Amino acid sequence: MSTELGLDYAGHLSALRGAVGRLVDLVADADPATPVPACPGWDLGALSGHIGATHRWAEAMVASGMPRRLPFDAFAAEVPHDAADLTVWLLVGAQRLLATLESTDPDRPVWTFGHDRRAAGWPRRMLHEAVVHGLDAAEALRQPTRIDATVARDGIEEFLGAMLHHPTIQRRLLPDGATPLTGTLVLAAADTGEIWRVDLGTPTPGWRRVTSTADGDAVVLGGLAELYLFLWHRVPPPTVMGSPDLVAQWSRATTL
Known part of the structure; x- marks a missing residue:
């Protein structure tokens, strides 16, 4: 199931594992009150909470094979307030997401942002969520950043092929x-x-x-x-x- 970009389901999973690992390493020992310039109003604690909730939301979506989008608010409400608990919660959620994706048939029907309603889209979506917010965290901590060309290319096409179908974007493009x-x-x-x-x-x-x-x-x-x-x-x-x-x-x- 290779793509013209050289990233298939396994490739997206491998890249996701690396991106999530780098993100967790960045925020684990950082001050959660550090502002995140790329996300006005957020600090690293809020960024970590968003990522952790997103991982749990996506994992529930894939595990259940839901044909419709699950409400996100219930998962956002689970974010712990204690900084130490938040780091562990983020790591556990990421591991759970990866385990579910690794054990799921890529062709399993499930809701996605794009027209291709298969589980195959979720490692890709979560990869770019982790890459972009990892860059946000690195910028906040004044750490060097680098974007792999294959990931950037894949991300451009993921945005155009899937994220343009995000309900909020659709309403703005076609009000x-x-x-x-x-x-x-x-x-x-x-x-x-x-x-x-x-x-x-x-x-x-x-x-x-x-x-x-x-x-x-x-x-x-x-x-x-x-x-x-x-x-x-x-x-x-x-x-x-x-x-x-x-x-x-x-x-x-x-x-x-």
Whole structure:
């Protein structure tokens, strides 16, 4: 079940295990009151709580094979207040998630953000959750960061293929009774030559790899890692050609 990116179910699981391990190591001995600049209003304690609750929510989703999204609030309510308890709780939740994913048939039907409603999507989703928030934690602690090119590439396509179907983003892209966001957004990786085209304004925003930026109403040009971080609103658009208004509207619509 290999993908063109070289990451399959096992590859996503392996990368997830590494990303979660790095995140836990970062926050384990850190002051939970340390502010997280990338997530205004959060400190490391809140970040750890969010990750831990997300792991438990995703694990319950996969384990139950739910065809509909489980409410997240019940899992968020379980976050412990004591810093030492929080670290253990985070680690236990991550281990439970990994164990469930490792023992689950990737083809098992289950709710996901995208149209592909199989368990195969969950290691990928949790990988990028861990990578992005791991970068947030590292920035908060002034630790060096690095994004693997394969992970960045996979993350760009995961965002375009799955996260664009997030209910909040869908409501903003296609608001009831209002004009939908329309146009063609192109993401161009200056360091690898890869190009992605996103066609907006349809009930299901479509994306595909292309070989030219010529037809884009707006082109965001940057390194592969920069494009990944731009999609997750961790950096501003590196370079914009064409319509800056379309890029600004896209950014507002896709903020979570």
